[in-house]
Amino acid sequence: MKQEGNEKALLLGLARNDRKAVESIYKDNYNMVQSLVINNNGSTDDAKDIFQEAMIVLYEKARSGTFELNCQIKTYVYSVCRRLWLKRLHQTNRYLEVGDMETVVPVDEDLEDHAKKNTEFEMMDNAIGILGEPCKSLLEAFYLEKKNMQEIAFSFGYTNAENAKNQKYKCLMRLKKIFFTHYKNGNSDE
Amino acid sequence: MNDKNDIMMLDAVERYIRGEMNPDERLHFENLRKTNGEIDQLVVEHTLFLQQINQFGERKNFKSELHDVHTELAQQGKIHSDKLTGKAKVVYLWKRYRRVTAIAASIAGVTAIGITTLVNSLAPHPKDPKVQELVHEVTVMKQVQKNLDQKINTKADKDNQQVFTMPVRFNGTGFLINTSGLMITNAHVVKNSKNIYVQNNKGDQFRAIVLRLDPTKDVAIIKIDDDRFKSFSSLPYGIRKTSSDIAESVFTLGYPRSQIVYGEGYLSAPTGFEGDTLSYQISVDAYPGNSGGPVFNKNGEVIGILSTKETHTERSVFAVQSKYIYRVIDELRKNKLWENVRISSKSTMNDLDKVQQVKKIQDCVFMVKGD
Numbered sequence: 001m002k003q004e005g006n007e008k009a010l011l012l013g014l015a016r017n018d019r020k021a022v023e024s025i026y027k028d029n030y031n032m033v034q035s036l037v038i039n040n041n042g043s044t045d046d047a048k049d050i051f052q053e054a055m056i057v058l059y060e061k062a063r064s065g066t067f068e069l070n071c072q073i074k075t076y077v078y079s080v081c082r083r084l085w086l087k088r089l090h091q092t093n094r095y096l097e098v099g100d101m102e103t104v105v106p107v108d109e110d111l112e113d114h115a116k117k118n119t120e121f122e123m124m125d126n127a128i129g130i131l132g133e134p135c136k137s138l139l140e141a142f143y144l145e146k147k148n149m150q151e152i153a154f155s156f157g158y159t160n161a162e163n164a165k166n167q168k169y170k171c172l173m174r175l176k177k178i179f180f181t182h183y184k185n186g187n188s189d190e
Numbered sequence: 191m192n193d194k195n196d197i198m199m200l201d202a203v204e205r206y207i208r209g210e211m212n213p214d215e216r217l218h219f220e221n222l223r224k225t226n227g228e229i230d231q232l233v234v235e236h237t238l239f240l241q242q243i244n245q246f247g248e249r250k251n252f253k254s255e256l257h258d259v260h261t262e263l264a265q266q267g268k269i270h271s272d273k274l275t276g277k278a279k280v281v282y283l284w285k286r287y288r289r290v291t292a293i294a295a296s297i298a299g300v301t302a303i304g305i306t307t308l309v310n311s312l313a314p315h316p317k318d319p320k321v322q323e324l325v326h327e328v329t330v331m332k333q334v335q336k337n338l339d340q341k342i343n344t345k346a347d348k349d350n351q352q353v354f355t356m357p358v359r360f361n362g363t364g365f366l367i368n369t370s371g372l373m374i375t376n377a378h379v380v381k382n383s384k385n386i387y388v389q390n391n392k393g394d395q396f397r398a399i400v401l402r403l404d405p406t407k408d409v410a411i412i413k414i415d416d417d418r419f420k421s422f423s424s425l426p427y428g429i430r431k432t433s434s435d436i437a438e439s440v441f442t443l444g445y446p447r448s449q450i451v452y453g454e455g456y457l458s459a460p461t462g463f464e465g466d467t468l469s470y471q472i473s474v475d476a477y478p479g480n481s482g483g484p485v486f487n488k489n490g491e492v493i494g495i496l497s498t499k500e501t502h503t504e505r506s507v508f509a510v511q512s513k514y515i516y517r518v519i520d521e522l523r524k525n526k527l528w529e530n531v532r533i534s535s536k537s538t539m540n541d542l543d544k545v546q547q548v549k550k551i552q553d554c555v556f557m558v559k560g561d
Binding site: 017019022023026027030031034048052055056059060063117120121124125133134137143144154155156157165166169172176179180183 | 196200239240243245249255257260262263268270405407
């Protein structure tokens with residue numbers, strides 16, 4: 001009972017991006033995943049990749065607010081990693097039976113969601129990459145680092161916030177255009 | 191005019207979505223939205239966009255946090271990862287190879303193998319392929335510490351003198367701007383790096399952190415954050431506040447290879463590539479790895495930061511003007527933690543010849559390495 005409450009607190013912490021919670025989940029699960037990957041034809045680098053991917057799945061689920069975990073975090077992480085690793089092995093034509101050391105829960109649906117988000121992440125990453133400077137830094141400062149226009153005008157050397165705003169508008173229009181072109185194409189391809 | 195309306199409209203849409211409107215404004219906007227399909231469409235589209243870019247930002251942050259957590263837990267030994275980096279790896283390897291190292295040192299008096307670098311194609315300038323950033327991209331770096339035997343005998347610093355391998359991706363140069371470890375380098379040298387190390391001309395390595403990154407000016411302030419670093423009593427050079435004249439003779443110090451390298455030339459134009467007023471054009475030999483290094487005039491004042499080079503022309507190099515160092519420091523000072531940072535424009539080397547100047551300066555110029 002106590003453990004259940006503890007796990008809930010960890011997930012809430014994770015959703016808030018609380019460093020302690022992230023560390024705690026990381027510490028409690030990483031070694032298990034590393035054994036899984038290494039015992040099944042992978043390297044420590046693979047283990048890190050796979051594990052961090054699973055952490056992102058968990059993080060985004062926790063943040064969505066609608067997330068109810070019906071099993072232990074450990075079981076969930078293991079299940080996701082196992083699935084991801086099997087997929088990776090499959091892609092590289094390395095077929096293997098992953099012998100299970102832990103309980104497994106179904107995660108296919110979650111991973112489909114996750115794959116979609118991965119695609120979207122890459123689309124945005126590419127779109128921002130195509131933009132070039134100074135647009136890239138300008139928009140990142142505003143939308144990602146959440147700086148206000150005053151600060152941005154200052155640190156980018158615009159004479160006033162109004163000029164920075166105009167530049168931001170132009171950059172934003174370009175970014176949206178690039179992003180939505182890919183976004184719409186991406187979605188109709190399916 | 192139309193443009194201006196569009197800008198205002200998008201601004202309003204953004205504030206509406208973010209819930210930054212006051213109730214009256216909000217009501218008004220909602221009415222507008224009901225009656226105008228185009229605006230409604232814009233709201234829907236922009237909501238989706240903001241959602242996407244927020245998710246993107248969150249995930250990006252989280253990814254880098256995971257990376258940090260991994261490194262930290264590995265260093266603390268809380269997870270079993272053989273991918274230790276930085277100090278932990280050095281310590282680990284030292285413990286593991288201590289005896290081997292000592293024996294090897296006593297038998298062979300180990301000579302430097304130096305740095306085996308694989309210089310890849312150079313990172314192109316983000317804006318223009320005609321200009322290349324002078325940063326060294328290194329795939330694998332192996333270094334066996336020079337004069338290992340000597341260091342062991344003198345029982346100098348314990349942690350950093352040993353055999354180590356570290357995944358280094360970028361090399362550049364940086365230089366001190368105050369006595370307590372504040373340094374300047376190019377933004378493009380450190381912008382993609384998680385862990386940053388600086389190494390002096392004796393081979394001592396220190397951990398450093400980025401305090402401020404200004405990609406438009408291509409200037410970064412980093413700080414040595416390592417207990418083993420001992421503050422200097424003073425710096426021999428100052429940073430020039432005003433512009434320099436063309437035809438002035440200049441010299442550079444940097445790390446295109448593992449040893450510090452001197453270069454000599456002159457200031458050839460008051461602006462940089464295609465009239466860029468942030469920079470000077472300088473005629474001097476520069477190579478990848480020189481990025482971020484100081485450019486001095488004959489009085490031993492820093493007049494610029496070496497940053498890029500015209501791709502197909504030899505000796506045509508651009509340097510960020512030193513007055514922008516003051517601008518970036520001003521920005522840094524807005525942060526309470528750093529509001530007392532001061533840098534000096536006074537050089538104490540006016541009367542010295544070059545050899546003496548360089549002797550004094552070289553301890554303040556570091557190789558900057560990032561992974």
